[in-house]
Amino acid sequence: MKFKSVVLFILLAMLWSCKPDIENFSPSKGTADFTKYIAIGNSTTAGYADGALYRQGQIYSYPNMLAEQFKKVGGGEFTQPLMLDELGFGGKRILGYVTDCAGNTSLSPILVNGTPNPQNFASIADQGPYNNMGVPGAKSFHLLAQGYGQMNPYFGRFASSASTSIIADALAQQATFFTLWIGNNDVLTYAMAGGESDSITNPVAYGQYMGLILQQLTANGAKGAIANIPDITSLPFFNTIPAYGLALTSQAQVDQLNCCLCSI
Numbered sequence: 001m002k003f004k005s006v007v008l009f010i011l012l013a014m015l016w017s018c019k020p021d022i023e024n025f026s027p028s029k030g031t032a033d034f035t036k037y038i039a040i041g042n043s044t045t046a047g048y049a050d051g052a053l054y055r056q057g058q059i060y061s062y063p064n065m066l067a068e069q070f071k072k073v074g075g076g077e078f079t080q081p082l083m084l085d086e087l088g089f090g091g092k093r094i095l096g097y098v099t100d101c102a103g104n105t106s107l108s109p110i111l112v113n114g115t116p117n118p119q120n121f122a123s124i125a126d127q128g129p130y131n132n133m134g135v136p137g138a139k140s141f142h143l144l145a146q147g148y149g150q151m152n153p154y155f156g157r158f159a160s161s162a163s164t165s166i167i168a169d170a171l172a173q174q175a176t177f178f179t180l181w182i183g184n185n186d187v188l189t190y191a192m193a194g195g196e197s198d199s200i201t202n203p204v205a206y207g208q209y210m211g212l213i214l215q216q217l218t219a220n221g222a223k224g225a226i227a228n229i230p231d232i233t234s235l236p237f238f239n240t241i242p243a244y245g246l247a248l249t250s251q252a253q254v255d256q257l258n259c260c261l262c263s264i
Contacts, residue, residue: 027072033176034075038131039063041181045134052092055083080132081158087116139185140209143167178224
């Protein structure tokens with residue numbers, strides 16, 4: 001019994017000695033000024049999720065989460081061009097059960113039922129400007145394109161005018177800090193189309209676009225952070241089903257597969 005008591009005492013002492021010593025953390029802004037933060041980019045900046053841009057996805061956008069932390073060191077309010085509902089422009093998907101042409105039932109992305117609010121498509125520019133300047137579908141050079149809101153409804157709904165550009169509306173806010181994450185779509189849209197439509201932005205031109213964008217964003221002394229573009233082939237779209245992963249041994253299988261694709 002004495003031996004067991006000694007062992008128990010040692011174990012308790014060890015556990016007590018492992019108690020973490022957490023020091024109080026005092027956030028500091030360092031040399032940055034977060035008074036006016038704007039975020040520029042494409043769908044990943046806007047809060048696009050589940051195949052659509054909808055209100056809840058925007059609320060959980062990474063710029064909005066960053067802005068909440070920036071407020072602890074003097075950051076100001078962060079506004080977003082929020083959709084009115086959880087459908088946005090439509091196209092949102094959730095997991096549901098689907099039966100394929102082979103009769104197999106499994107979980108798969110399915111369209112959410114419902115009709116988007118028509119007011120989601122209306123201009124909300126008079127309620128702006130908005131700190132989150134993320135525009136789904138935007139490429140690097142689109143940030144510089146005048147009148148881009150007429151080509152992209154995601155920007156059109158909060159663009160200050162029909163002739164403005166994303167970068168012009170961003171500069172008008174005179175930000176003290178910015179984040180820039182752009183370039184995914186410069187290759188992604190081409191890759192997702194199998195190289196049969198669209199084109200990859202010329203690397204030299206891309207460098208020039210980025211240089212011009214950064215030059216303008218930092219002209220008034222603002223500091224910021226830019227994010228790297230990940231390897232496109234690492235995305236699930238390109239590796240969930242491996243290349244040549246389906247062995248077809250008869251024309252009947254090909255016909256059946258084409259039939260399934262037509263019904264999607």
